[in-house]
Amino acid sequence: MATSRQETFSGTKEVSENLAIDAARLEAYLARHIAGFSGPLTIRQFKGGQSNPTYLLETPSRKYVLRRKPPGKLLPSAHAVDREYRVMKALGPTPVPVPQALHLCEDESIAGTMFYVMSFAEGRIFWEPLMPASSGEERAAVYDSMNAAIAALHTVDPAAVGLADFGKPGNYFERQIGRWSKQYKASETDPLPEMDRLIDWLPGALPDEARTEETCIVHGDYRIDNVVFAKDSAEALAILDWELSTLGHPLADFTYHLMLWRLPAEGAFPGMAGADLTALGIPTEAEYAEAYCARTKRPMIRNMDYFMAYNAFRIAAILQGIAGRVRDGTATSDAAKQTVKGIPGLAKLAWEFARAAGAK
Structure with a gap:
């Protein structure tokens, strides 16, 4: 088993x-x-x-x-x-x-x-997004709490908390695509044609809503397993792992989080694709996005296939960095070698999203 x-x-x-x-x-x-x-x-x-x-x-x-x-x-x-x-x-x-x-x-x-x-936040971490040991009521409450926490982050004024210089203003998507393209190439182990195609396609296909000058504090890796929840309630006690945080575009941060709904259940970054979310008490992708947009007072998100291609590419590049550390002997987790096996599948998935967004 x-x-x-x-x-x-x-x-x-x-x-x-x-x-x-x-x-x-x-x-x-x-x-x-x-x-x-x-x-x-x-x-x-x-x-x-x-x-x-x-x-x-x-x-x-x-x-x-x-x-x-x-x-x-x-x-x-x-x-x-x-x-x-x-x-x-x-x-x-x-x-x-x-x-x-x-x-x-x-x-x-x-x-x-x-x-x-x-x-130390004394609480629970849910390592599996479908929360198999929980009730539908608890799942619904945990996901609502997680939604409220990222909305709270994106509505903090960086200057008001002394973080006006925490990142460069503007052109966030372009800079991120450039950064992860370089990081991917610096850690490359096996050639992946889909990653090369994405590196070429992503910069020129940016939708208008990704070109706005919106800036907030972004977490960079907001997932259910990076949040500690209270032992006896759905309250989010602590968001962990701020290594990739910076000033950036809220849509980049939130649509990365939404990848959970598009990724398969098995993989380095397990998701919820194909699961009967309504039966489980978990909001659908559209319902979850609607709750976030209501909390942050923004219009509903369009061009989702582009954002999914961008984020799947970014995850693959992050994992490639782990692959480079495995190669160099500096990986810090026993599961690192297993994790990097998911890179080719993520690259293929990213290109599928790109095709759905119009890539040729």
């Missing part, structure tokens, strides 16, 4: 040998820099998280979470834990659910690479 994603990624494990941290040195450092921190400290590694190694720090009085850059040769601009820390710190006073950002350490002698420490 295949192991479920819930079993594979939930909880912690012993720290991998190549990612070990000197507990005594870290304990002494955090006691000096975090109010109320007191050992003895034990460290375990979270099973989830394929980009930045993430650790559970336990002390007699409190649990914390540490995220660090992986060791080894890294792609330019990748693994920006300092940006993660900055955006969570800035969003702390807003309605957006984020962990409490407690300390950023740029001194690589403490843990081997730059890291930050945040509060």
Whole structure:
């Protein structure tokens, strides 16, 4: 019987040998820099998280979470834990659910690479979007809570929270297509003709609604398994994994999130395509998009096939970065090798969406 994603990624494990941290040195450092921190400290590694190694720090009085850059040769601009820390710190006073950002350490002698420490959100992560162990009522409530959280993020004024310079203004889609095209090529392992076609087609096919100068804080990887929900309710307690956050176009962020409705149930990024969502209590793609548009006071989203092609391409490029780390020996998750097997399928799916949007 295949192991479920819930079993594979939930909880912690012993720290991998190549990612070990000197507990005594870290304990002494955090006691000096975090109010109320007191050992003895034990460290375990979270099973989830394929980009930045993430650790559970336990002390007699409190649990914390540490995220660090992986060791080894890294792609330019990748693994920006300092940006993660900055955006969570800035969003702390807003309605957006984020962990409490407690300390950023740029001194690589403490843990081997730059890291930050945040509060531990005691709750649940749903690793499977169809939430097989939940009732229809709970699924409906969780998806509504998740919708409200991304709408809250997109309605925060970046300048009001000190993030006016968190990214470049304008031309977000063009810049993202350029960035992920370069990242894909830098990590390329096996040639994929669909990715080359997408790199050529995407920039010239941008729909008008993607060319507007709308700018908000975008998460960059908003998925159900990047949100911690309360143990006994559907409340979203904390949005995690802000590595790809920046200033960008809200439609890029939200339609990436909507990929969940278009991706197959089996794959590196499992989705809900083909499932009877109404029977499960989960809103349809159209219903979910309508709720978001109502919350953010925007017109309904058109040109969805283009946005799906763009996002499937982007996911494939992200996974190709993991493939490059597997090749170079710096991948931080046991599941990384399995994850990268989904790249060819995602590239094909992205090109199918592009064809539906008019690509030849």
